[in-house]
Structure formats: structure tokens, C-alpha cells
């Protein structure tokens with residue numbers, strides 16, 4: 298049995314297989330509409346979500362399976378003090394696979410240690426969000442046709458943004474990927490990522506607070522929200538939340554084939570006027586998330 302806790306739990310070739318299966322499903326949805334008949338997915342969400350939870354549920358329903366779960370800690374027995382370990386022991390006898398989101402880093406790892414079914418990390422604190430990474434890689438591959446030889450800009454909250462951490466970890470495995478990391482000084486990537494992943498891996502990267510200057514170089518711009526829920530201090534959030542706003546004026550500096558991704562939800566870091574630009578692909582990206590999660594569920598259930 299295999300779990301997906303970090304994007305690195307899949308080797309590059311396993312990841313390639315999941316992405317290829319996602320592409321196959323996208324082309325031929327009907328062929329896969331019954332493949333999970335009789336299987337159940339549990340969604341254990343201790344933290345709010347729209348896309349991840351509902352795209353997991355849509356994915357399982359599209360595969361002919363069923364779904365059960367909870368969407369907040371308050372509506373589960375976590376509110377009475379039940380541990381993640383005890384919860385997963387019980388859920389293991391109710392479902393065949395589960396997706397867990399939790400505010401504490403490492404909670405899905407604890408769940409996996411006590412689980413009889415595959416556990417998928419659907420986001421743990423500021424740590425990892427591997428299925429968002431699968432979605433991001435799927436989107437980049439669909440639109441650019443490759444995952445290597447890319448200049449990737451990442452902009453916004455790079456300190457707490459788990460989608461950024463997961464995506465960097467996944468992308469450094471491909472040849473000639475360069476990162477332009479755009480953030481206020483206070484929201485730069487964590488030191489472990491800078492030292493242990495980028496510096497140690499001899500990866501080409503720069504950290505800057507100048508978005509316009511680097512726009513013409515980018516193949517991908519990955520925008521992120523400054524996350525109010527991760528700040529200890531409301532004043533810091535208010536000071537930093539509008540540090541970078543992508544608007545039509547800034548898009549003029551970008552290449553014709555540069556794509557803007559965002560894991561969503563957005564607040565105001567991308568002006569609504571950008572939505573109509575054909576290079577703004579964040580809603581398409583959210584749609585692709587369903588196909589790649591279908592592929593992942595099939596893979597972890599041994600049905601691929």
C-alpha cells in the first residue's frame with residue numbers, strides 16, 4: 298500500500314505515469330466512469346477547502362465510486378478531543394482510501410502510520426500540498442508540453458505557502474528549471490527549502506521583490522495569496538497582503554506564451570481584469586485538478 302504525503306513520495310517516473318493517466322482520462326472520460334464501482338473515498342478535512350475536497354469528491358464520483366467524510370474539525374469528533382490516529386483507525390474500516398487536510402504539519406504522516414488504507418495529504422499546515430502540485434504539474438505539462446527548461450516565477454507568500462514548497466520540491470527534479478522567487482522580505486521561502494533543496498541541489502534561483510523587472514523572462518508565473526490564517530499578527534497581514542497585485546499593465550511585460558497559475562482561492566493578488574487574458578489559466582488549472590486526482594485515486598487503489 299502506498300500513501301501520498303509529500304510530492305517526493307512519487308518518483309519522477311511514477312509521477313509521469315499519473316500525469317499520463319490523467320491526460321488519458323481527460324481524453325476519454327467515459328472509459329473510466331465505472332472503474333471504482335464499490336470503492337469509497339473518505340474526505341477528512343480539519344481545515345476549510347473548496348477545490349481540494351470537492352475535486353476529490355468529483356474525482357471519485359466520476360470513477361463510479363462513493364464518498365463520505367467531514368468538512369471541518371468542528372463537525373467531527375476531533376472537537377471532543379479524538380486523535381488523528383484513532384480517527385484513521387476507524388475510517389480504515391469505513392472507506393478504501395482517504396484524503397486528509399489538517400492545519401498541523403505532519404498530521405497526514407501520523408494518519409498514514411496508523412492507517413489500513415492509502416492516505417493522501419490534501420494539505421498540512423504550511424508544509425505540503427502534493428495533489429495541488431500534481432495539478433500544477435499537469436497544467437504546466439498540458440500548456441507548455443514539458444516540465445524541464447522553464448523559468449518559473451513564484452510570487453506572494455512564499456513563506457507559509459505550502460503549494461509553493463511542494464511545487465519547488467517537485468520541479469527541482471527536472472533539468473534546467475530556474476526559479477524567480479518574488480515576495481516581500483518577510484515572506485521569503487523557509488530557510489530549509491533555500492539551503493537543503495535549492496542551494497544543496499545547485500538550482501538556479503533568485504529572491505527579489507521586483508515582479509515587473511522579471512516578467513519578460515518568465516514561462517510560468519505562479520501567483521499565491523497572502524494567507525491571513527497563517528499570521529500570528531493581524532497588523533503584519535494587513536501590511537503585507539497587497540504587496541504584489543498582478544494587473545493588465547504588468548501582463549504587458551510578459552511573453553505571449555507565459556501562463557499565470559494560482560492554486561486559488563485568490564483574494565486580490567490578481568485583478569479581475571486579468572481573468573480574460575488567455576494566459577490566465579487558474580480556472581482551467583482547478584478543472585485539471587479533477588482529472589489528476591482521478592488518476593491518483595486509481596493509482597493508489599491499484600486500478601491503473
Ligand code: CP
Nearest residue numbers: 346347348349560561
Ligand atoms: N488550492 C486549494 O487547496 O484550494 P482549497 O483550499 O479551496 O482546497
